[in-house]
Amino acid sequence: MLFNSLDFAIFLPVTFVLYWFIFQKKIRLQNLLIVCASYLFYGWWDWRFLTLIIFSTLVDYTIGSLLKEEQVALKRKIYLWISITINLGFLGFFKYYNFFIESFTEAFLFLGKEIKPNTLNIILPVGISFYTFQTLSYTIDVYKKKLEPTTDFIAFAAFVSFFPQLVAGPIERATNLLPQFYTKRKFDYSLAILGLRQILWGLFKKVIIADNCAKYANIIFNNYEIYDTSTLILGALFFTFQIYGDFSGYSDIAIGTSRLFGFNLMQNFAFPYFSRDIAEFWRRWHISLSTWFRDYLYIPLGGSKGGMKMKIRNTFIIFLVSGFWHGANWTFVFWGFLNALYFLPLLLRSKNRVNTNIVAEGKWLPNLKETIQMLFTFSLTVFAWIFFRADSITHAYNYISSIFINYINAISLSIPNEIFYLITLFLVIEWLGRSSKFAIEKLQFIPKILRWMFYLALILLLFMFAGEEQEFIYFQF
Numbered sequence: 001m002l003f004n005s006l007d008f009a010i011f012l013p014v015t016f017v018l019y020w021f022i023f024q025k026k027i028r029l030q031n032l033l034i035v036c037a038s039y040l041f042y043g044w045w046d047w048r049f050l051t052l053i054i055f056s057t058l059v060d061y062t063i064g065s066l067l068k069e070e071q072v073a074l075k076r077k078i079y080l081w082i083s084i085t086i087n088l089g090f091l092g093f094f095k096y097y098n099f100f101i102e103s104f105t106e107a108f109l110f111l112g113k114e115i116k117p118n119t120l121n122i123i124l125p126v127g128i129s130f131y132t133f134q135t136l137s138y139t140i141d142v143y144k145k146k147l148e149p150t151t152d153f154i155a156f157a158a159f160v161s162f163f164p165q166l167v168a169g170p171i172e173r174a175t176n177l178l179p180q181f182y183t184k185r186k187f188d189y190s191l192a193i194l195g196l197r198q199i200l201w202g203l204f205k206k207v208i209i210a211d212n213c214a215k216y217a218n219i220i221f222n223n224y225e226i227y228d229t230s231t232l233i234l235g236a237l238f239f240t241f242q243i244y245g246d247f248s249g250y251s252d253i254a255i256g257t258s259r260l261f262g263f264n265l266m267q268n269f270a271f272p273y274f275s276r277d278i279a280e281f282w283r284r285w286h287i288s289l290s291t292w293f294r295d296y297l298y299i300p301l302g303g304s305k306g307g308m309k310m311k312i313r314n315t316f317i318i319f320l321v322s323g324f325w326h327g328a329n330w331t332f333v334f335w336g337f338l339n340a341l342y343f344l345p346l347l348l349r350s351k352n353r354v355n356t357n358i359v360a361e362g363k364w365l366p367n368l369k370e371t372i373q374m375l376f377t378f379s380l381t382v383f384a385w386i387f388f389r390a391d392s393i394t395h396a397y398n399y400i401s402s403i404f405i406n407y408i409n410a411i412s413l414s415i416p417n418e419i420f421y422l423i424t425l426f427l428v429i430e431w432l433g434r435s436s437k438f439a440i441e442k443l444q445f446i447p448k449i450l451r452w453m454f455y456l457a458l459i460l461l462l463f464m465f466a467g468e469e470q471e472f473i474y475f476q477f
Helices: 006-022 027-043 049-069 071-111 130-145 153-161 174-181 189-222 229-260 277-284 286-299 307-324 331-348 368-389 391-404 417-432 437-444 449-464
Strands: none
Touching: 006 027, 006 130, 006 229, 027 049, 027 153, 027 368, 049 071, 049 130, 049 153, 071 130, 130 153, 130 174, 130 286, 130 307, 189 229, 189 417, 189 449, 229 368, 229 391, 277 286, 277 331, 277 368, 286 307, 307 331, 331 368, 331 391, 368 391, 368 449, 417 437, 417 449, 437 449
């Protein structure tokens, strides 16, 4: 079920009414409704996916209970590794089995030997990378005694399957989200209004920005041989705005929907395209994943405590694993490697924690230095996104090569001016709202009549300029 579909437009208000008007007297009944609604939401794609999420829930709930009773260090570690092996085993099988088989075959072909191994027609379960990491956070935190194991299976099942952020995040920590299922929720009108604003802005990002940019990004990337340099650069820019509008739009809708039900999710994006260096970009992009890798992989590897060699090693491991997490394709691995290279000069000069404040804080516009820094960082990001979007390393290489050789005897693509106006509007609103946690929250400080005019304008734009309905990019990850 897509957030930008008619199905969800019916599902959400029905669930909302049942939650607040029928099941509001008991927390357990509300949690049970969330579990049932979440399973319906998730099973809408394919009911077979439900078996995996239910099994993952049972495994980690059981492991948590065993860890609670066990005090012997070795046995506790065994329980932890059972959880890690099962969760990552399922993730690896469904997401990477064919990738490893095909890579193995290609390696033998390179050596002059041909083998014909069997690949499987595997359906990748939607959101498996997200809820796998979410359940793992619970087991790891229980093992480290940062979290008391739950004895409420319904609350735990609701935590794992919570439909707003189930299939594309944010990847919530058990320490933050799980306790919210224990406490009685009371309807908060102001929180619900904030949620509706967040949903509206998320839909604008997805339906207006991402879907319209996707149309032209797909055309240009799929036919790069015939287009001129300027069009190819536009193609990379369109994908840059597509992936941000798509993913941050999903996060906004997820956070807004959660607020309607009395829950608070973590911020997942903090205006990353206004970053002044690549380290700041990664502190602002997909925050829930970046902090997950920091806490559960980077720090256990030694983090920044060792010498420079250890720091460099751990940095490359984090970026390569992050790239591989995104998909079973060498393009994602190279994208991660490229970002590690971007990060390396900052690490070597100990400049990776310089830009921690808001850019141009308290000012309307950035100064010249900040402008140059933002443009440079944005350019590096756009270049890296080419590899992320390409079908293969060869495709990415040919696309980049064509930028430099297709300046003559190639055609340009006619693109409506409205798209550029809408992207400009989007950037202006994001820039003005950069000092808030979410851009749309800045509107609460302007007169009510202007707020309502803005909301009505957004709704009108949704009807006028909605792109062709497309699944969210991160569903495949």
